[in-house]
Amino acid sequence: MPSPSPLSRSAVVSALRAAGCVFAEDEAELLLATARTPGELTAMVDRRSAGLPLEHVLGWAEFHGLRIAVEPGVFVPRRRTEYLVDQALVQAPDARIVVDLCCGSGALGAALAAALGDIEVYAADIDPTAVRCAERNLTPYGGRAHVGDLFDALPGGVRGRVGILTANVPYVPSAEVALLPAEARDHEPPAALDGGTDGLDLLRRVVAEAPAWLAPGGCLLTETSERQAPAALAAFTDAGLTARLAVSEEAYAHVVIGVREQ
Incomplete structure (x- = not known):
């Protein structure tokens, strides 16, 4: 089965903007850097567009210079x-x-x-x-x-x-x-x-x-x-x-x- 076509940066930004993400460009960079496959990137963009917190989509939050692991259902450190x-x-x-x-x-x-x-x-x-x-x-x-x-x-x-x-x-x-x-x-x-x-x-x-x-x-x-x-x-x-x-x-x-x- 062929791999899904990779989303371009502009396509990711457009999808996030359409979902109301204020910092669409910054979020797109993080998603592109984190996704390991085109399919994973698509799934991550879909989850973020559906309203899941960015940190839950990425699996981590930046906090005091550290990457803190977070998962769905866990409070995201501010x-x-x-x-x-x-x-x-x-x-x-x-x-x-x-x-x-x-x-x-x-x-x-x-x-x-x-x-x-x-x-x-x-x-x-x-x-x-x-x-x-x-x-x-x-x-x-x-x-x-x-x-x-x-x-x-x-x-x-x-x-x-x-x-x-x-x-x-x-x-x-x-x-x-x-x-x-x-x-x-x-x-x-x-x-x-x-x-x-x-x-x-x-x-x-x-x-x-x-x-x-x-x-x-x-x-x-x-x-x-x-x-x-x-x-x-x-x-x-x-x-x-x-x-x-x-x-x-x-x-x-x-x-x-x-x-x-x-």
């Missing part, structure tokens, strides 16, 4: 969240144990492990598909990913010893999930998006338990929205953490940082 990684590295450059809660693909844990070197890194998520994906991304750094509900998934031996605890919890208020872009709303797990009535349900659960898991001087970092930041800061303070808000206007990122004092 580039703005690189700011959270940078803040963690500034706050705790000597951390030896990193925990990535609500890990999704494990992007935060992998990025921190790549930057910090020889550390212990643990990740946890309630979704087995996400944990399988996180294992792929953490294995090169000797990290482990666990299925379970927040801290219940972690090995007890790290309790009280964590230098950096990231918890990129879902923070979209339930009533606003329907307003998200279709790529997120239709192709990412609802549990990775829906943060409850005010968007802070899961955050409050994490913050309440975090001090017991942090080492003295250890820090908890989470991303939130500008509107939710005051309430998030209050939750950190109520839990006994010394809290501050870091903001990147360029990335439109708002990161709450809480430190367990010595």
